[in-house]
Structures are given as C-alpha cells and as structure tokens.
Amino acid sequence: MNTxxxxxxxxxxxxxxxxxxxNFLSADLFNFGDNNFAVWFVLSLFCFxxxxxxxxxxxxxxxxxxxxxxxxxxxxxxxxxIIFFKEYFSADNPVAENLILFSLRNVMLGAMGFFGxxxxxxxxxxxxKVIAEEKLKLLExxxxxxxxxxxxxxxxxxxxxxxxxxxxxxNSKNIILKKERIEKELREFIQIxxxxxxxxxx
Numbered sequence: 001m002n003t004x005x006x007x008x009x010x011x012x013x014x015x016x017x018x019x020x021x022x023n024f025l026s027a028d029l030f031n032f033g034d035n036n037f038a039v040w041f042v043l044s045l046f047c048f049x050x051x052x053x054x055x056x057x058x059x060x061x062x063x064x065x066x067x068x069x070x071x072x073x074x075x076x077x078x079x080x081x082i083i084f085f086k087e088y089f090s091a092d093n094p095v096a097e098n099l100i101l102f103s104l105r106n107v108m109l110g111a112m113g114f115f116g117x118x119x120x121x122x123x124x125x126x127x128x129k130v131i132a133e134e135k136l137k138l139l140e141x142x143x144x145x146x147x148x149x150x151x152x153x154x155x156x157x158x159x160x161x162x163x164x165x166x167x168x169x170x171n172s173k174n175i176i177l178k179k180e181r182i183e184k185e186l187r188e189f190i191q192i193x194x195x196x197x198x199x200x201x202x
Contacts (some may be wrong), residue, residue, distance in 0.1 A: 007053075011050055011057060012066050012067075014046075014050055015067065015070050016073070018046050018080075019047065019071065019074040019075075020078060022040075022043055023078050023102055023106075036150065043109065044109060044112045048119075049116060051063075051113035051116025051117040051118075051120070052116040052117065053116075054066060055120035055124075056120060060117065064117060071106065071107060071111075073108060074110070076101070078106055078186045079103065082102055083099075096135045108194075118183070125202065
C-alpha cells in the first residue's frame with residue numbers, strides 16, 4: 001500500500017482523534033487566561049485541514065458521508081465515555097447538561113471538517129471553471145478557424161465549379177461546331193455525289 005493510500009485512510013482517524021480529544025479541554029472557550037481559546041482555535045484549524053484532505057482524497061459525496069459518520073461515531077463514543085467517567089467531566093454540572101455540552105463541542109469540530117471540505121470543493125470548482133473557460137475559449141477559436149477554413153474551401157469550390165462549367169460550355173460549343181461542320185461537309189459530299197450521278201446518267 002503506498003503512502004498516499006495510508007495518509008488517505010489515516011486522515012478520518014486523525015479527525016476522530018481530534019474531535020474526541022476536545023472532550024478533555026475546558027468548556028470555557030473564551031478563557032484567555034490559560035490560552036484555552038488558542039487551543040480550541042488550533043484544534044478547529046486541524047479539523048479544517050482534515051476536512052480539506054478528506055475532500056482531496058475521497059471527493060465531496062463520499063468524503064461528506066465519511067466526515068458525518070466520523071462526527072456521529074465520535075460523538076456517540078464521547079457520550080459513552082462521559083457517562084462512565086462523569087466524575088472527571090465537570091461534576092458540578094448535571095449529566096444531561098454535560099452530554100449536550102460535549103455533543104455540541106464534537107459537532108462543532110465536525111462542522112469545521114465540513115467547512116474544510118466546502119472550501120476545498122470551492123477551490124476545485126473554481127479551478128474546473130477556469131479550465132472549462134480555457135477549453136471554451138480554445139473551442140471558440142477552433143470554431144472561428146474552422147469557419148474561416150470552410151469559407152475558404154467554399155470559395156475555392158465555387159471558383160473550381162465556375163471553371164468546370166466554363167470548360168463544359170466550351171467543350172459543348174466545340175462539339176456543336178464540329179457537328180455542324182461535319183453536317184455541312186456531309187451535305188456538300190451528298191451534293192457532289194448527286195452531281196456526279198447526274199453527269200454519269202447523262
């Protein structure tokens with residue numbers, strides 16, 4: 001198995017690990033005293049990058065299903081983990097509140113993965129659009145060149161057709177003149193024969 005395939009399959013695993021690891025961070029996102037916000041920002045950035053890579057490796061449709069499945073599965077395992085170790089996860093809060101809070105955190109990081117996929121897809125579509133525009137421009141240039149070539153060929157064909165018609169008319173006139181000359185010579189020959197027969201009879 002090559003490196004590309006290994007990294008492709010490890011990317012969803014990394015996304016799941018990042019989402020699951022968020023359970024061990026403080027719930028207070030904007031607590032600047034212990035750089036909690038910076039940690040959340042870096043975690044979100046990594047999830048964004050994972051989404052970007054998943055889009056690159058698996059495409060929009062399958063990649064979207066994969067990110068959704070990873071988010072749901074990780075959230076489910078997180079909830080089970082929180083239920084079994086509820087003493088560790090903010091004992092002051094009720095279990096139901098903890099479940100909702102941690103689920104939202106997991107979903108938020110999964111949404112960052114989707115956001116990374118979306119941005120990657122936008123870039124892919126934009127690149128495809130530029131390529132399509134270039135192809136359209138080339139096709140338009142080919143169409144114009146083909147049209148010019150067709151017009152040139154048509155003009156040449158018209159000139160050749162006129163030349164053929166003129167040659168045919170000239171040949172026709174020559175044939176008519178030959179026919180008339182032969183007919184005239186034949187009449188003269190018949191006249192001479194008649195005169196000779198007349199003289200012979202006398």
